[in-house]
């Protein structure tokens with residue numbers, strides 16, 4: 001059940017059958033020269049919409065903006081601060097709790113460290129505050145990491161590389177504008193730098209050239225089935 005489509009009456013009925021909601025998180029973030037800025041949001045929203053067709057669960061509209069660190073200087077990235085992400089997460093979960101929801105899957109299409117830890121920090125605060133609540137916080141890539149690395153042709157694939165390009169080819173091929181060159185960030189860890197583009201000019205981590213629609217379809221199906229499993233797990237988790 002997609003919250004954006006159902007009515008008040010539908011909600012009242014459905015809450016008798018499930019108290020689980022999935023909240024997808026995305027970004028507006030550069031994904032190389034070839035993928036749309038909403039790649040992360042698009043992928044996770046399509047996954048959870050498909051999940052809602054397979055298992056009884058509420059699906060909330062996405063939190064479309066996220067915390068972007070290494071891509072913060074690239075053209076097109078529009079990020080929010082960790083504080084904003086924590087606050088909106090707390091507000092959404094608290095209010096959904098008031099309406100009867102008890103199990104929350106906060107799942108992100110963006111795997112950035114600060115981004116995920118902001119949602120986690122909010123989650124930790126919420127489990128202290130709310131009674132009888134279960135909260136899962138993760139990125140979709142944590143969930144499918146093992147399955148995906150086994151079938152990937154790129155050894156170190158990540159942002160806008162083989163997988164994300166394949167996923168967008170599968171979901172919205174017309175939005176893929178050619179292919180960016182293979183690239184890997186060379187950020188000078190452990191030093192932080194304001195000038196991130198100097199170390200990562202193309203904003204790609206991996207090799208988009210080996211992406212295909214078929215690979216995208218396969219990865220998409222894995223993401224859907226793992227997320228369905230997660231809904232079952234959270235319903236059994238005490």
Ligand SMILES: [Zn+2]
Nearest residue numbers: 039040160164
């Ligand atoms: Zn991405």
